[in-house]
Amino acid sequence: MTWPRALMEVVRSGLTVERTRLEPLVALRAAAGLAIVIGFSLWLSSPASAASAAFGAFSAGTATFQRSWRPRKVLALAAGAGLSLSTFLGYVAAAHLVAFLSLLAVWAFLAGVAWAASPTAGIVATTTVGIMLVTVTLPTSIGEAAEHAAIIAIGGVVQATLILLVPIRRWGAHRDALADALAAVADYARRLRHDPTARFDPEPMMTARDAAAVTPLQARTRPAALHGPRGLAERIRPVLASLADPGVGAPAEGPERDRARELLATAAEVLDSAARSIRRGAPAQVPAPAMEALRAGAKDEVLKGPARAAASRLVDLLGEVVETAECGHSHAEYTPAPGKPGASPLLRPTVLRMMPTVLRSMRHELVRDSPVLRHAVRLAVVASLGYLLGTALPLGHGYWVPITSVMVLRPDFHQTYARAVARFVGTLIGVGLATGVVQLLDPGPYLSGGLAVCSAALLYLLMHTGYAVSQSFVAAYVVFLLGMGGEEWHQTVPDRVLLTLIGGALAMLAYMVFPAWExxxxxxxxxxxxxxxxxxxxxxxxxxxxxxxxxxxxxxxxxxxxxxxxxxxxxxxxxxxxxxxxxxxxxxxxxxxxxxxxxxxxxxxxxxxxxxxxxxxxxxxxxxxxxxxxxxxxxxxxxxxxxxxxxxxxxxxxxxxxxxxxxxxxxxxxxxxxxxxxxxxxxxxxxxxxxxLEREVASVRQDRQARADMEEGAQDDVSARPPRQGI
Structure with missing residues (x-):
């Protein structure tokens, strides 16, 4: 792809608004945690303390919306602890430019290497870099720095406590992953009716397997319906393909093919019913005609040979699916019979026990050609240069340059450039809307805090619809939050727009200078x-x-x-x-x-x-x-x-x-x-x-061989076997 086409694709992707399923109750809970923290901080302390607490609660709430199969309260606590530590260390070193730049570079490098563990770890770690750059401007002493760090940690604790006290659709993401896998197999069965050689996309099965790995504590509370169906879906998939394939299953035409199509349709109905049951946490409701087809399939005499064997196995497996899905409404422990899938759960280590594995993964990425290492180096350099540039510019809030650069950078080209475009456009829209509201209402600290909470609630609700949409609410949130601290809107709006543009351009330039092309x-x-x-x-x-x-x-x-x-x-x-x-x-x-x-x-x-x-x-x-x-x-x-x-x-x-x-x-x-x-x-x-390139590579090799033969005078001894052709 040429650069003009790549940039056009970047702009289109960055400004795309996607339709996705919203979670209003979850967004309301995260916004409530932010409101509690801001309200109590304003009541008990000062607007500066409220701003610190808001950063902690806001970032902890944002972390819970990242893609992870760990409990959301664990993500909130981890984000709060990381933000607290980065804030305190940042302020301790902030008095000395060289020391702070060194700390910033090391912290940013480690945040970049954290992508070796998972994208969620990388995103949360990158957030701590951004918060370090903001909160170090708030305290005036080490004691106050410790106080602000503690307040930020409390913000994460509040979010985790709300998740514990107000559970909303527990195991919802795990249920969706398993239901999507069953639905994918059902869709595969339908496509096989018309295309016996249809392809199967394994991504839903891989996602379901990731979701099936639980910690020992989770294994004790996991709903019964989440124990067995994934293994059954794995076993059903090849049986469906074998039944439909004309070479090893039912013939291409005739009564056997018609019977195979009936069984495939029945399998799709049963799997869809099981998917709905698991997604909703309700007993499976298999249509009566499908159950009759299953009973008839157990005594099928139309199919012959391997096709009959596949049909018999399919009927048995579908019966197990129905049996397992019928406990979807229960949270009792599911104990499968010997030989059935799910007898031993996939265990995921706890956060502490996972640390050696994470460290090994990070160490393995410390090689020259690693995209993760290149991302970490870019992140460290851009954070340091952005901080120096923002400090040198005759504008307020110079930390917005490195924050934008750090939050925009990703390990691959397209995401980095698309996020840079989306962040600038989102910032422009969010700042413009927030400025209009501030001019119209002239809010005080409490009203500014309320407006900040509303902006955060909309961010949580629409977070997965597009980066430009989310950044517009982030920009509005920051304007209202700084207004709560007593800063006038005209002190923040022009600076933030210009510095955001500079930070995004710096991130794009950094990737161009030091890329990691795939x-x-x-x-x-x-x-x-x-x-x-x-x-x-x-x-x-x-x-x-x-x-x-x-x-x-x-x-x-x-x-x-x-x-x-x-x-x-x-x-x-x-x-x-x-x-x-x-x-x-x-x-x-x-x-x-x-x-x-x-x-x-x-x-x-x-x-x-x-x-x-x-x-x-x-x-x-x-x-x-x-x-x-x-x-x-x-x-x-x-x-x-x-x-x-x-x-x-x-x-x-x-x-x-x-x-x-x-x-x-x-x-x-x-x-x-x-x-x-x-x-x-x-x-x-x-x-x-x-x-x-085949002809070119082969031609070059043949020319080299011919020249070598001529120089040695051994043309008559050239082997009759042609050289291996290049790709």
């Missing part, structure tokens, strides 16, 4: 996905050679690794499409074709996963050789893709040929799946072998 990493991401998909497919096929329960655990681990690699590729490719950087080594069309080929590889493995053999089933010896060949070829192909070479599949082809020539080879469905695997690999070779 485009050059695309081939590495593709190679990682290829290697992970090869291991997953090989694990599935190897299970047929030695049927045992241990293979199911290996298949599961390989599937999760493959999904993670696929998600990393999708994220990298989406970022690369928005970057003003030329894609070298892989054209856009080739990348899309390669993605489809690897999707086909994953689908072939999914079809085979639906029929994993039980213990005692007759083994398929040829599957072991094919699995080993596949594992070796995909590992080598991943290395070749990184080197811009076109991969080949000699070992896989030989293993499949030997399998086909075997006289007595059981499980023809497995062999059919192996043929689909090879076809997907050949599609990948075709996709990346037709890159626009």
């Amino acid at each position: 485009t050059p990493r695309l081939l590495d991401r593709l190679a990682d996905w290829l290697a992970a998909s090869g291991r997953y497919t090989a694990a599935v096929i190897a299970a047929y050679a030695d049927p045992a329960d241990r293979h199911r655990a290996e298949v599961r681990r390989a599937l999760l690794a493959s999904r993670a690699a696929e998600a990393a590729w999708d994220e990298a490719f989406d970022r690369a499409k928005r970057e003003p950087v030329k894609l070298r080594g892989l054209s856009r069309s080739a990348a899309e074709d390669a993605r489809e080929a690897l999707k086909s590889l994953g689908r072939a493995a999914m079809l085979l996963e639906a029929h994993l053999p039980a213990r005692g089933t007759r083994p398929v010896p040829d599957a072991e050789r094919f699995a080993e060949s596949l594992r070796a070829d995909t590992a080598q192909a991943a290395r070749e893709v990184r080197q811009r070479l076109t991969p080949s599949w000699d070992r896989v082809e030989e293993a499949l040929a030997a399998w086909k020539s075997a006289e007595d080879s059981p499980a023809p469905v497995v062999r059919r799946g192996a043929e689909l695997v090879l076809r997907a690999l050949e599609e990948l070779t075709t996709a990346i072998g037709t890159s626009p």
Whole structure:
């Protein structure tokens, strides 16, 4: 993408207003916490103390709206503690410019590295940098600094207390994640009725798995309906694909296909009913025709062979879904039967126990090419330069320059530039509206505090509709909050608009000077996905050679690794499409074709996963050789893709040929799946072998070889084998 097109996309994205589900009660609760803190601070202390308390309660409330599966009260406490510590340390060093700049740079660098833990950790840590720059201007002594730090921490405590005392839709986000996963599988079943080779997006399943990981304390209070359906959805997905596929399931036409369509429609209805049950916390209400279809499906005589086996397994799994969803209204502990999914919950470490893992993640990012490290360096440099620039300018409130830069910067290009545009436009709108209100009402401290609370409430309500929308309310909130402290509107409005523009421009310039482009990493991401998909497919096929329960655990681990690699590729490719950087080594069309080929590889493995053999089933010896060949070829192909070479599949082809020539080879469905695997690999070779750079790279290598041969006088000894072509 060229720079003009990239900038146009940035402006469009930054000013986009999205429609999303609002949470008015949650927003009202966070605003109530802010109102309590401001009101008591004004009553008991001074407007300056109220401003400090407001910063703590406001930021703690904002932190609870970040994407995280941890309890919101934990996020509020963590945000309040971080803000309190950053405020106190900032003031202690504020008297000496060099010491404060050093502290600011180190703190900003650590906030940038916090993105290695999670985006939520990075956002909350970045907020502490911004609050440090503001609150250090308020106290006049170390004692007052400690007092302001304590007040800020109390703001976080108040928000956490309200969350504890006024629970609103407990486990709501977890319920939504699980319901979305079931709804995604239901939609997949409907699409399979018309397109037997439809693709399945694994993102809802990945989100549901993240939501399913709980701390030991959460595991004791988790609703019963959240224990088992995710595992059932995981098992249903490949069975649906196997039933619908003409190659290994029901034929393309005829009575069997009609029966398969009926079962797919029934599965969609049952899964949708379970999704509604879990989302609302009410018993499942499966339509009567769907229940009749389930009972008839248990004795189905229309389907034959593998299709009948898939139908029987699907009916059993759907019955378990109904049984599990019927306890959706209960908060009693759910104890699944032995062998059913959900018997042992996924445990997430507590915040304290997670610290060693976070530190290891941060340490692993301290390498030269890490986007997280580059973001941390940019953040530290921009915070320091912005502070110096804001201090040197003959304007008040110079800290708005570094605050804008710090809050705008993100680890990738598009978000940084889009947020810069959105922040400036939002600031302009918010400051303009707040200025008009101030001129019209001339509010005092209490009315200014009330207006600030109203602005914060609207921010909490509309936070996920767009960054420009949220920033307009943030700007209004700051104007009213400073007005509560006694500052005139004309002292804040022009300065904030100009300094916001300077801070946004500084952040954009910093990314341009020290970027972390995702485009050059695309081939590495593709190679990682290829290697992970090869291991997953090989694990599935190897299970047929030695049927045992241990293979199911290996298949599961390989599937999760493959999904993670696929998600990393999708994220990298989406970022690369928005970057003003030329894609070298892989054209856009080739990348899309390669993605489809690897999707086909994953689908072939999914079809085979639906029929994993039980213990005692007759083994398929040829599957072991094919699995080993596949594992070796995909590992080598991943290395070749990184080197811009076109991969080949000699070992896989030989293993499949030997399998086909075997006289007595059981499980023809497995062999059919192996043929689909090879076809997907050949599609990948075709996709990346037709890159626009292929002829150029191959031509350069041939010219070099020819010149070398001429210099050595050995043209007659040139090997007849052509050189490997580049991607």
